[in-house]
Amino acid sequence: MAQAVKPIETIGVLTSGGDAPGMNAAIRAVTRKALKNGMKVMGIDKGYQGLLAKEIRELTAKEVSDSIQRGGTILKTARSEEFRTEAGRKKAAGILGELGIDAIVVIGGDGSYRGALGLSHEGIGVVGLPGTIDLDIACTEYTIGFDTAVNTAMEAIDKIRDTSSSHERCSRVEVMGRAAGYIALWCGIASGAEEILLPERYDYNEQEIINHIIETRKLGKTHFLLVNAEGIGHSVSMARRIEAATGMETRATILGYMQRGGSPTCKDRVYASIMGAYAADLLHKGIINRVVGYQKGEFTDFDIDEALAMQKTIPDYYVEVATALAR
Numbered sequence: 001m002a003q004a005v006k007p008i009e010t011i012g013v014l015t016s017g018g019d020a021p022g023m024n025a026a027i028r029a030v031t032r033k034a035l036k037n038g039m040k041v042m043g044i045d046k047g048y049q050g051l052l053a054k055e056i057r058e059l060t061a062k063e064v065s066d067s068i069q070r071g072g073t074i075l076k077t078a079r080s081e082e083f084r085t086e087a088g089r090k091k092a093a094g095i096l097g098e099l100g101i102d103a104i105v106v107i108g109g110d111g112s113y114r115g116a117l118g119l120s121h122e123g124i125g126v127v128g129l130p131g132t133i134d135l136d137i138a139c140t141e142y143t144i145g146f147d148t149a150v151n152t153a154m155e156a157i158d159k160i161r162d163t164s165s166s167h168e169r170c171s172r173v174e175v176m177g178r179a180a181g182y183i184a185l186w187c188g189i190a191s192g193a194e195e196i197l198l199p200e201r202y203d204y205n206e207q208e209i210i211n212h213i214i215e216t217r218k219l220g221k222t223h224f225l226l227v228n229a230e231g232i233g234h235s236v237s238m239a240r241r242i243e244a245a246t247g248m249e250t251r252a253t254i255l256g257y258m259q260r261g262g263s264p265t266c267k268d269r270v271y272a273s274i275m276g277a278y279a280a281d282l283l284h285k286g287i288i289n290r291v292v293g294y295q296k297g298e299f300t301d302f303d304i305d306e307a308l309a310m311q312k313t314i315p316d317y318y319v320e321v322a323t324a325l326a327r
């Protein structure tokens with residue numbers, strides 16, 4: 001386990017990549033627990049981009065109040081091209097050194113973790129917190145924002161289902177997730193979708209979907225709900241092809257950014273708070289270059305290098321259950 005060479009007195013915290021509900025709970029917990037541990041906390045605005053632009057200010061306990069219930073991130077977020085370069089990371093490490101920031105907590109997805117790893121190579125201690133609605137970080141069964149996102153998407157799908165059923169239509173609903181199908185799988189099961197398309201599994205056999213729609217109509221079902229992950233793509237054109245092949249009116253809805261906003265659920269607030277406090281405690285103990293995760297009912301931490309090398313797959317049994325319940 002990597003140990004800081006000198007006691008960590010000042011830490012920075014930033015959010016990076018796509019925002020996720022619960023990030024504010026994590027920022028608040030990092031800040032307040034670090035202050036309790038006797039450390040000074042600097043908030044870095046707009047992710048690595050803001051770090052390079054020195055958009056950095058001290059955070060007090062008061063500064064993070066009235067934030068736990070808010071969606072988005074009070075520190076703002078960005079994706080930075082400059083930080084992807086070695087020169088950018090050296091510059092960032094120089095700025096942190098200049099400001100006396102010994103270590104930073106990075107709240108974001110695995111792209112943000114890769115940035116943090118690069119920064120650790122420049123001598124800055126880092127701790128990563130999994131902040132993404134996509135649930136696609138291998139070392140953890142929970143990511144900050146996923147629970148809120150799936151609940152938001154599920155409610156939207158329930159509404160689409162009402163109108164789809166009234167009009168006896170086929171609805172194709174695209175949910176977020178980048179290349180991962182976790183949001184689609186959860187929303188598909190939760191909303192009783194007849195078909196769920198996951199990038200990890202889908203073989204682009206459209207005829208099979210068309211046959212499934214025709215079969216369910218023969219069985220007396222008058223509407224059909226298909227949930228697909230954005231990683232599959234082509235939602236609108238596929239809806240047109242389904243309509244042409246089945247004769248069933250078909251509409252595509254892309255849920256988009258509404259899934260990333262909104263007030264975090266209780267689970268996201270609580271888990272993000274525990275993870276934030278955990279990060280502050282690791283740094284207080286001088287433990288650096290870790291990422292915090294949740295596995296088998298426990299909060300835990302991993303070496304950042306090892307965490308990035310881990311692989312994650314959609315659980316087979318979830319897919320088996322989803323398929324069995326949809327027919």
Ligand code: F6P
Nearest residue numbers: 018109132133134176177178260
């Ligand atoms: O990683 C979260 C996420 O919302 C993905 O589901 C989506 O593919 C991506 O971010 C969109 O990113 P951007 O906001 O940069 O377009």
